Amino acid sequence: HAKENGKNNFQFYTAAMNAVVHDRMEIENGLRHALAKGELVLHYQPQVDIASGKMIAVEALVRWAHPEKGLIPPDKFIPVAEESGLIVPIGEWVLRTACRQNKAWQNMGLPHIRMAVNLSARQFRQPHLLTVVAKAMEDAGLDPNSDSLELEVTESVVMKDLEGTISTLNKLHAMGVRLSIDDFGTGYSSLSYLKRFPINTLKIDQSFVRDITTDADDAAIASTIVTLGHSLKLRIIAEGVETAQQLALLREMKCDEMQGYYFSKPLEAAELEKLLREERRLSG
Numbered sequence: 329h330a331k332e333n334g335k336n337n338f339q340f341y342t343a344a345m346n347a348v349v350h351d352r353m354e355i356e357n358g359l360r361h362a363l364a365k366g367e368l369v370l371h372y373q374p375q376v377d378i379a380s381g382k383m384i385a386v387e388a389l390v391r392w393a394h395p396e397k398g399l400i401p402p403d404k405f406i407p408v409a410e411e412s413g414l415i416v417p418i419g420e421w422v423l424r425t426a427c428r429q430n431k432a433w434q435n436m437g438l439p440h441i442r443m444a445v446n447l448s449a450r451q452f453r454q455p456h457l458l459t460v461v462a463k464a465m466e467d468a469g470l471d472p473n474s475d476s477l478e479l480e481v482t483e484s485v486v487m488k489d490l491e492g493t494i495s496t497l498n499k500l501h502a503m504g505v506r507l508s509i510d511d512f513g514t515g516y517s518s519l520s521y522l523k524r525f526p527i528n529t530l531k532i533d534q535s536f537v538r539d540i541t542t543d544a545d546d547a548a549i550a551s552t553i554v555t556l557g558h559s560l561k562l563r564i565i566a567e568g569v570e571t572a573q574q575l576a577l578l579r580e581m582k583c584d585e586m587q588g589y590y591f592s593k594p595l596e597a598a599e600l601e602k603l604l605r606e607e608r609r610l611s612g
């Protein structure tokens with residue numbers, strides 16, 4: 329009996345594994361052409377100053393508008409892109425598109441906002457990163473010292489090869505780029521290095537925000553990140569804020585900014601533009 333079950337399980341797993349491998353290959357093959365075919369799109373999610381309620385930045389989030397499968401979220405293809413190396417041209421496209429979009433909004437006379445762009449591990453370690461970033465800003469016509477671009481790198485990425493990280497971050501900082509540590513609290517930060525990074529912002533990972541009003545441990549972690557960040561003169565942004573209760577608690581903790589469905593989901597460029605027009609109307 330046991331033998332039979334074992335065999336069945338084996339066949340089951342093999343079939344499941346084949347499906348996974350097949351999916352992956354399909355994604356990788358499709359992704360090779362997605363860029364050239366113009367199937368990648370950026371959505372933009374507001375980041376809001378908690379004290380004033382003003383939108384001060386947006387995060388560019390890539391999606392794949394697949395002709396048959398519809399809109400594919402980044403979690404489904406970024407890891408494949410990262411492993412295959414396709415993340416390098418894709419990331420460059422994201423950066424260039426995001427910079428051009430921000431310049432287009434500036435040219436329309438809309439309120440100034442920062443554009444936050446995610447960098448993957450491979451992009452961050454790429455020797456050409458500095459050139460790619462400088463050229464993206466220059467080609468878009470973005471003034472480097474105008475607080476127009478912020479790069480987000482995850483905690484787990486910056487905490488590897490610490491001397492390399494410091495050197496790369498220093499060069500980006502010298503170019504006038506703002507820097508934030510994404511998904512903060514999920515990795516193992518060396519606090520002595522955190523102090524040496526020329527960063528501006530820590531993003532509290534959404535896993536701590538989700539149950540912040542009911543889980544005392546999560547609330548303690550979030551509050552500790554705010555205190556730690558402030559003592560290092562950093563701004564703190566909470567990700568994944570979905571309710572007024574979460575926001576109220578974060579405000580009490582003196583968290584500086586928030587990003588999440590409570591204010592807005594990631595939006596297409598045209599929708600985000602409407603929000604900016606609304607902000608301009610309210611302020612003037």
Ligand code: C2E
Pocket residue numbers: 373388389390401402403406419422446447448480510511534567568569570587588589590594
């Ligand atoms: P991330 O950089 O931590 O981005 C935040 C994610 O949280 C986004 O998911 C966003 O839509 C989601 N989110 C925001 N507010 C809420 C909320 O209130 N509730 C919930 N449940 N989720 C919320 P998204 O767009 O699916 O992106 C997932 C991840 O994919 C990103 O996490 C980032 O790591 C990666 N990614 C997205 N775009 C890019 C890109 O252009 N380049 C690279 N390298 N990675 C990207």
Ligand code: MG
Pocket residue numbers: 387446480510
């Ligand atoms: Mg991010």
Ligand code: MG
Pocket residue numbers: 510511531533534567
């Ligand atoms: Mg994050």
Ligand code: MG
Pocket residue numbers: 511
């Ligand atoms: Mg994340």
